[in-house]
Amino acid sequence: MQRVKTADSIGRAGLRVEEPMPSRGLSRDGPMGDREAGPPRWDLSALYENPLDPAIESDLGAALIAAEAFRHSWEGRVQERCVEPAEAARALEALEACRERILRPLGYAMLVLAADTQGAAARTLYGRASGVLEAVKKLLIFFPLQLARMGPGTLADLAAHPACREYGPYLRRIIRQAPAFLPEAAEHLALDRDLTAREAWRLFYDMTLGALRIREPRRGGRPIGLPEALGRLGAADGRRRKAAFHEIYQALDPCIPQMAFALDTLTHHEILDASARGFGSPLDAAALAGGIEAEKISELLDLVESRYSLATRYFRLKAAAFGSARLAMEDLAAPWGRGACGAPFGAARRRLERTAAAVAPAWDEAVRRVFADGRIDAAPEAGKQGGGFCHAPPPQRLPYVFLSYTGSIRDFLTLAHEIGHAVHYTLAARQSGLVFDGSRVVEEAAATLFELFACRQWAAEGAPAELGMQLAAARIEGFVATVMRQSVLTRFELALNRRRRVSPLDADFIRGAWMEENSRLYGDSVEMPGAYRDGWVLVPHLFHRPLTCWVYVYGQLISAVLYRRCLDEGARFAARLNRLFEAGGSAEPAALLRGVGIDLDGLAFVGEAFEVFEGFLEDFERMVQDSGAGVAAP
Numbered sequence: 001m002q003r004v005k006t007a008d009s010i011g012r013a014g015l016r017v018e019e020p021m022p023s024r025g026l027s028r029d030g031p032m033g034d035r036e037a038g039p040p041r042w043d044l045s046a047l048y049e050n051p052l053d054p055a056i057e058s059d060l061g062a063a064l065i066a067a068e069a070f071r072h073s074w075e076g077r078v079q080e081r082c083v084e085p086a087e088a089a090r091a092l093e094a095l096e097a098c099r100e101r102i103l104r105p106l107g108y109a110m111l112v113l114a115a116d117t118q119g120a121a122a123r124t125l126y127g128r129a130s131g132v133l134e135a136v137k138k139l140l141i142f143f144p145l146q147l148a149r150m151g152p153g154t155l156a157d158l159a160a161h162p163a164c165r166e167y168g169p170y171l172r173r174i175i176r177q178a179p180a181f182l183p184e185a186a187e188h189l190a191l192d193r194d195l196t197a198r199e200a201w202r203l204f205y206d207m208t209l210g211a212l213r214i215r216e217p218r219r220g221g222r223p224i225g226l227p228e229a230l231g232r233l234g235a236a237d238g239r240r241r242k243a244a245f246h247e248i249y250q251a252l253d254p255c256i257p258q259m260a261f262a263l264d265t266l267t268h269h270e271i272l273d274a275s276a277r278g279f280g281s282p283l284d285a286a287a288l289a290g291g292i293e294a295e296k297i298s299e300l301l302d303l304v305e306s307r308y309s310l311a312t313r314y315f316r317l318k319a320a321a322f323g324s325a326r327l328a329m330e331d332l333a334a335p336w337g338r339g340a341c342g343a344p345f346g347a348a349r350r351r352l353e354r355t356a357a358a359v360a361p362a363w364d365e366a367v368r369r370v371f372a373d374g375r376i377d378a379a380p381e382a383g384k385q386g387g388g389f390c391h392a393p394p395p396q397r398l399p400y401v402f403l404s405y406t407g408s409i410r411d412f413l414t415l416a417h418e419i420g421h422a423v424h425y426t427l428a429a430r431q432s433g434l435v436f437d438g439s440r441v442v443e444e445a446a447a448t449l450f451e452l453f454a455c456r457q458w459a460a461e462g463a464p465a466e467l468g469m470q471l472a473a474a475r476i477e478g479f480v481a482t483v484m485r486q487s488v489l490t491r492f493e494l495a496l497n498r499r500r501r502v503s504p505l506d507a508d509f510i511r512g513a514w515m516e517e518n519s520r521l522y523g524d525s526v527e528m529p530g531a532y533r534d535g536w537v538l539v540p541h542l543f544h545r546p547l548t549c550w551v552y553v554y555g556q557l558i559s560a561v562l563y564r565r566c567l568d569e570g571a572r573f574a575a576r577l578n579r580l581f582e583a584g585g586s587a588e589p590a591a592l593l594r595g596v597g598i599d600l601d602g603l604a605f606v607g608e609a610f611e612v613f614e615g616f617l618e619d620f621e622r623m624v625q626d627s628g629a630g631v632a633a634p
């Protein structure tokens with residue numbers, strides 16, 4: 001995260017945290033017949049015995065010593081010694097070893113904390129590992145800065161030399177990022193400031209929302225946390241959804257001034273940072289990290305906005321099922337049919353294993369091992385972090401999957417999404433540490449592609465009519481949430497960024513910009529109540545990872561095209577897919593995607609992806625017509 005902003009220093013070990021979406025609660029009448037062991041907790045003992053394992057402290061100490069030794073050997077000598085390709089390769093190998101040393105205990109600490117956010121041992125361990133990470137970052141940051149001083153021509157020659165070829169992608173990344181590097185003292189200050197500014201505001205956001213208690217309208221009901229309340233927006237009972245919607249926004253109301261202040265400060269922070277680094281567009285930093293030009297992202301957003309009408313068509317269909325012209329906001333996630341369907345964990349696991357086996361043997365092996373090795377934490381326990389993620393720490397890069405699985409279709413798709421990341425990381429594990437991390441655009445494409453495969457697999461296994469309909473609806477709602485909705489969020493952030501350049505943001509401006517950007521998508525077909533003006537508070541990405549929501553737009557559009565090609569071309573295309581995912585970050589996304597026939601610059605793939613989506617929509621419209629189905633009665 002913010003890899004580019006810290007002069008290619010080590011990010012938070014590539015932990016991928018997805019935006020939590022309202023998950024659908026299971027109704028009692030859902031087809032849940034399969035009785036067997038529930039969702040598992042993971043087994044992290046392949047990394048360390050427990051959070052108090054002395055090997056962790058010893059590895060953290062060794063990471064610090066290795067970074068000090070690296071600095072001692074190379075500081076001030078990079079330009080002179082690295083012109084020799086063999087020497088440059090030696091330096092890069094040593095740098096890679098330093099990074100791998102810290103990423104293992106840090107990765108473990110992050111996994112432990114995610115599974116137990118309230119545990120004292122987990123928090124202490126994470127605090128200790130983060131502290132060592134910051135120290136290691138400061139020790140190593142001189143290296144990319146001094147490499148950059150060698151100039152793009154020399155670095156390009158080095159990247160092409162056989163001795164350094166393995167590290168070519170890393171060197172080319174330095175060439176791209178070099179214009180944004182600051183002097184070392186300023187980079188050190190930026191690292192310090194990240195802790196007291198960005199990180200602190202993120203934590204403030206998490207603490208504020210974590211402390212919210214939502215009133216339970218039922219008499220005698222206990223107040224509930226926000227994730228549970230958001231889950232109720234997918235309840236089959238309309239009164240329950242409506243009450244949850246009302247109570248969530250009531251609970252948010254008192255913290256709006258603080259949240260507006262946090263968003264204003266974070267937006268200001270991004271502007272100051274971008275200006276210090278000479279970025280022209282607010283999207284430049286994230287675009288550079290993703291290997292895509294900011295201008296192309298803007299073009300993509302325009303193209304997506306021109307197709308918002310497809311989402312409108314779906315919203316109208318759902319509104320009609322409610323007997324209304326416009327869909328109520330609290331019914332956006334309502335299940336189609338009499339009750340919400342789902343699947344117990346064991347059935348979901350077997351279905352995902354079959355999904356992978358149908359694509360390629362390497363996928364089959366990757367998915368079976370995640371489950372069989374106990375590298376998945378899916379039990380919906382109190383104290384766990386929200387959302388889902390997949391993380392593959394060095395040295396083996398075995399992926400660990402995290403989520404809270406309650407059995408809904410939405411959870412099944414989240415599980416499929418994270419397993420998709422796990423397949424990608426397993427295939428890319430052969431890449432060396434400096435080039436393991438791929439562009440997030442390709443990573444998200446891998447994950448959403450597996451969601452599409454899993455959905456198809458379930459439907460093909462003879463799902464009953466109501467389940468089939470809910471699966472088809474989930475696929476459409478997923479596309480709208482990932483493509484249209486993330487475009488709205490990016491446009492909203494750009495509006496805040498423009499305004500903050502001339503004046504501080506207050507709650508009124510933020511609310512106005514929020515409603516304006518949302519009305520472009522929802523205006524004609526979804527009723528936006530006044531309370532929704534505070535909906536921005538419920539989007540963690542705005543606070544956690546500013547201006548990166550567009551990554552999901554690319555990921556979903558690319559995956560739709562890959563999905564169609566896979567169905568059209570079968571095993572031949574699966575081999576090309578494997579090559580794409582095995583490459584990890586060893587080439588630019590545009591070059592990698594050319595290998596599967598996608599021209600990232602030309603944007604023709606966007607039209608093709610919308611054709612696929614329109615096909616999903618037409619299939620669903622036919623299903624609705626044939627069944628005469630409505631949605632759950634309000």
Ligand SMILES: [Zn+2]
Nearest residue numbers: 016018444447
């Ligand atoms: Zn993802």
